[in-house]
Amino acid sequence: MKILVAVKRVIDYNVQVRVKEDGSGVVTDNVKMSTNPPDDNAIEEAVKIKENGKATEVVAVTVGEEKAQETVRKALAVGADRGIHIKTDGVIEPLAVSKILQKIVDKEKPDLVFMGKQAIDDDCNQTGQMLSALLNWPQATFASKIDVKDGKLEVVREIDEGLETIEINTPAIVTCDLRLNEPRYASLPNIMKAKKKPIEQLNASDLGIDITPKVQQIKVEEPPKRKAGIKVSNVAELVQKLKNEAKVI
């Protein structure tokens, strides 16, 4: 069984994002970038399945500018076997990413495609579902537990009401939740070894699909700021303020 894992390079989750003064976007120059957190869970799960003897190859794929390759290299350092980087310039929407991934799936013929449930930059939560629609494959979104069975997966999904369990036939798409597993850190020897693993580079423009954005970004603004609050000195004061000032209890 072959598993394709899609990873995305995003602003690191610990960075306090700043809006550009001209309203054209957020500041990305000299800002720490890393792999989208739930994509780390996706890689971890694929590598674990391979370690358990249920998969033979894990291929990491990313779509983005030259530096996006770093996320593939990181995936290789924690156990992916090889990488694919589809180069694009500028903004790329989930629909376009899913069309690109469809091309890669056609070529690679994986049994499973894993990715994070949501990217923490655009917060769209679309790509996995879109790819599964284009391929007409089953989808298991927001996965917090995956059991590989013969030709099938049993997946526990985190939903608003609690947990849902579904069974899907392979080939299938799974989008991973942060609670699926604990992603490992790459060891130094493995980081060195990863440098020798192959990353195939392709240009999105050579794939014969239209990836022009269809949603125009008009402006990006800072959200309204909250009024500065106060510190209260004890619980009695807090309760009095909530009752008499804020009038919420």
Next chain:
Amino acid sequence: MSVLLIAEHNNKEVKAFTLNAITAASQIDSDVHALVIGNNCDDVSKALSEISLVKKVIKVEAAHYENFIAENFAPVVIKLADNYSHIVCSANTFGKNLMPRIAAKLDTSQVSDIIKVESPDTFVRPIYAGNAFATVKSTDAKKCITIRPTSFDPCETSGGSAPIESTDAEEAFSLTKFIKREEIKSDRPELGTARIVISGGRGMQNGDNFKLITTIADKLNAAIGASRAAVDAGYISNDHQVGQTGKVVVPDLYIAVGISGAIQHLAGMKESKVIVAINKDGEAPIFSVADYGLEADLFEALPQFLEELNKLNTIQK
């Protein structure tokens, strides 16, 4: 121009956030049609037909619509899509799972999680965990939109008498099978719609200590939330998680206890009207969004809080 609103329900009742989605849909265009996909769900269609903002209800029933499987639901919406300029539903786990499957088949670039309708093609949506608001314009002829429920008021549930039409079911998708759903039943208000939310974080130290939160929630008739750290540590189940990838809540009062205030948690609660933070670390980022901050050990503060609340005899239910 007409808007197709995909209703979320459990075959008996309309789920609360559908009402918020109807409000958003009506701000796009007044001709809102509600689509009910389910099994033996007459009560749902009837309830929707009584909503004054709904102009027509379309009902599709089959055994394979008993449970919500996006692979089964999407073809129904796609078949009806020709008649509509917009397809709308809530950006909760229902809509997040379903809408992209529809959008991709229609070759539409979805606009997710909108908080404001500027015009029928222009919307405001939070990005980067709500640290920026983007105004975006969709150039697709047919638009697929998910709405953030807490950013729109629920619509009135009466005053209407929309016709209910039935349409044929599509074939079942045989490669995905529903096994079970584990819902945590509670008599408390729902987290997404509660007037007061009290949440615990890593500072609670273990699941048992959440009892301190529970007793206060009982007193205030509040819902119980949690930070991702508390859920990851197994103190409380995932349906309580508030944050960027959990639930977004906008209560009148949000009480954060033992929560440091990571960017990802703030994304889920910083629009609350009044925020209280109780934390022993005076430098915790949660204090930057709190209207009232109490720097204290929660194990001392929570019992005192309950005691002070008991002294009040005017707690609003």
